[in-house]
Amino acid sequence: MTPEEVVEKVKSALGEDIQKGEVNLGDAVIFVSPDALHKVAEHLKDAADLKMEYLSDIRGVDYLDQDREPRFEAVYELHSFEHDHSIRIRVGMEEEDPTVPTVTDLWNGALFPERELFDMLGFNVTGHPNLKRLIMPDEWEGHPLRRDYPLTTEDVAFSHNREYKSELVKSKPPTR
Amino acid sequence: MSVTEQGLLEREKDTMTLNMGPSHPSTHGVFQVVLEMDGEIVRSAEPHIGYLHTGIEKTSENKRYVHVIPMTDRLDYLSPPQNNLAFCLTTEKLLQCEIPPRAQYLRVIMCELGRLGSHLVWLATHALDIGAMTVFLYCWREREMILDLNEEISGVRMMTSYIRVGGVMKDATPEWLSKVRKFIDYLPEKIDEYERLLTRNPIWLDRTEGVGVMTREEAINWSLSGPALRASGVDFDFRKKRPYSGYENFEFDVPVGKNGDVYDRYLMRVEELRQSRSIIAQALNSLPDGPYKAEDNKISLPERSTLHTSMEALIHHFKLVSEGVSVPKGETYVPTEGPRGEVGFYIVSDGSNVPYRVKLRAPSFMAIPGMCKMMDGSFIADVVAVIGSIDIVMGEVDR
Numbered sequence: 001m002t003p004e005e006v007v008e009k010v011k012s013a014l015g016e017d018i019q020k021g022e023v024n025l026g027d028a029v030i031f032v033s034p035d036a037l038h039k040v041a042e043h044l045k046d047a048a049d050l051k052m053e054y055l056s057d058i059r060g061v062d063y064l065d066q067d068r069e070p071r072f073e074a075v076y077e078l079h080s081f082e083h084d085h086s087i088r089i090r091v092g093m094e095e096e097d098p099t100v101p102t103v104t105d106l107w108n109g110a111l112f113p114e115r116e117l118f119d120m121l122g123f124n125v126t127g128h129p130n131l132k133r134l135i136m137p138d139e140w141e142g143h144p145l146r147r148d149y150p151l152t153t154e155d156v157a158f159s160h161n162r163e164y165k166s167e168l169v170k171s172k173p174p175t176r
Numbered sequence: 177m178s179v180t181e182q183g184l185l186e187r188e189k190d191t192m193t194l195n196m197g198p199s200h201p202s203t204h205g206v207f208q209v210v211l212e213m214d215g216e217i218v219r220s221a222e223p224h225i226g227y228l229h230t231g232i233e234k235t236s237e238n239k240r241y242v243h244v245i246p247m248t249d250r251l252d253y254l255s256p257p258q259n260n261l262a263f264c265l266t267t268e269k270l271l272q273c274e275i276p277p278r279a280q281y282l283r284v285i286m287c288e289l290g291r292l293g294s295h296l297v298w299l300a301t302h303a304l305d306i307g308a309m310t311v312f313l314y315c316w317r318e319r320e321m322i323l324d325l326n327e328e329i330s331g332v333r334m335m336t337s338y339i340r341v342g343g344v345m346k347d348a349t350p351e352w353l354s355k356v357r358k359f360i361d362y363l364p365e366k367i368d369e370y371e372r373l374l375t376r377n378p379i380w381l382d383r384t385e386g387v388g389v390m391t392r393e394e395a396i397n398w399s400l401s402g403p404a405l406r407a408s409g410v411d412f413d414f415r416k417k418r419p420y421s422g423y424e425n426f427e428f429d430v431p432v433g434k435n436g437d438v439y440d441r442y443l444m445r446v447e448e449l450r451q452s453r454s455i456i457a458q459a460l461n462s463l464p465d466g467p468y469k470a471e472d473n474k475i476s477l478p479e480r481s482t483l484h485t486s487m488e489a490l491i492h493h494f495k496l497v498s499e500g501v502s503v504p505k506g507e508t509y510v511p512t513e514g515p516r517g518e519v520g521f522y523i524v525s526d527g528s529n530v531p532y533r534v535k536l537r538a539p540s541f542m543a544i545p546g547m548c549k550m551m552d553g554s555f556i557a558d559v560v561a562v563i564g565s566i567d568i569v570m571g572e573v574d575r
Contacts, residue, residue: 024506025508053396054399056399056401056511056542057535057542059522059535061507061524066526077522084418086511107397107399108399108545108549109398109399109545112541112542113541120233133226135225135574135575136229144234145233145234151234151235
């Protein structure tokens with residue numbers, strides 16, 4: 001199926017659960033709210049004409065200062081081996097409480113990427129069986145891949161250097 | 177352990193916790209797995225990663241596109257060209273630029289050489305883990321030749337950064353091409369040699385057949401990719417199904433297994449060695465002439481010789497070196513078929529010369545939970561065989 005057909009098919013099957021559907025640079029993309037995500041994912045996986053049985057990846061994006069609402073986004077990439085087509089689900093989340101439901105009950109492959117969402121971006125994944133830090137140490141504070149997380153050295157507990165300032169240097173905009 | 181009323185030591189559970197890694201020769205880097213052992217049998221395996229975390233994704237958000245390419249080399253450090261290609265294809269998709277055929281062919285040659293190198297390291301270490309020392313030395317001998325070829329074309333043995341946005345770093349010389357030809361003519365005999373040592377070796381069969389089995393449904397559900405997925409019977413290869421960089425011009429077979437065990441994964445990769453060799457041979461035979469990078473000087477540097485005569489070339493050169501490429505606003509993803517499976521970058525651009533978000537889809541990272549699932553119920557000695565058969569590279573797992 002072409003990306004256009006995939007988007008049309010999903011839109012006609014799921015109706016109001018799909019906020020928006022588009023073909024972006026040749027890829028089928030749908031926009032879904034966190035509440036509808038699980039239902040949409042289940043349909044994409046099980047419907048005979050879609051059969052998106054493979055979860056390729058889950059990423060989180062922090063759109064800070066980008067003049068767009070909402071700030072956070074989780075992006076799911078699905079493939080179908082049987083029909084050889086793909087779809088991208090973009091789930092926008094509010095800044096105050098970025099929460100998505102887990103899809104680990106549909107795809108076991110989501111176990112690690114969902115933990116990464118929590119670890120690196122601080123998203124709350126409800127229903128995940130083992131939601132704890134994955135890459136950063138357990139006692140780490142903050143979520144490094146948020147755009148307002150400073151790109152500086154780690155804070156040192158003690159230093160002989162009297163000049164040393166213990167407070168982290170606040171984040172500067174990246175040098176262009 | 178706790179002390180009973182009689183002062184005897186009592187075990188709290190019937191299983192023993194065994195810590196394997198993070199520094200263990202067969203974990204191929206710094207991978208830790210905590211095993212719950214019931215005698216010799218693994219009851220559960222819990223993976224711990226992050227020991228090699230270098231913050232490449234965070235760093236990429238603060239570097240220009242061209243500066244991200246050398247960092248992508250260090251993700252999957254056994255096949256750097258594949259990461260370069262995945263990053264460049266995604267950037268080029270956002271830029272909507274055309275790549276000349278010669279550049280595409282050179283990219284294919286480098287990627288397939290990278291795949292050969294990566295699979296040789298895999299075969300060497302996998303065989304060594306199981307106890308076959310000779311294969312290790314043989315594979316290293318051939319890989320050395322690939323590193324020499326890398327050095328000659330890019331100046332670096334491993335972290336080549338040869339593939340750039342808009343094309344490749346520099347053109348291939350006829351001498352280099354003839355050396356590649358010599359190498360691929362030499363290789364088939366050596367692949368037969370590895371196979372003579374392993375494929376029908378009873379010890380090898382005992383250690384690999386029926387070990388770490390994943391059915392087709394399980395393999396898909398646990399997001400395995402590449403040879404591990406194909407060993408379980410899924411006929412899917414991005415080079416065939418969604419051709420990129422001119423793969424549609426080459427004829428090659430995609431090996432598909434049926435048992436999904438360690439032995440089938442071994443067979444898949446050995447066959448891929450032969451297919452990669454054949455792709456390189458076809459690319460050398462039909463290598464087109466022409467430019468090796470995009471003509472658009474807003475994307476790739478103008479020729480050095482034109483700088484003294486053309487004002488426009490000088491301006492383009494200055495702007496590209498001082499500012500870099502500005503990529504139109506948007507987000508996209510291009511999947512490619514790496515030696516371990518689906519490799520791709522999800523790039524979000526805000527319209528500037530620095531990517532807003534870079535996320536790698538790493539096949540090893542996605543495969544680790546499934547790999548630990550395979551260990552359940554197996555013998556402890558098979559844990560090593562299973563880790564080897566998935567071929568994890570911690571550089572791309574921890575990023």
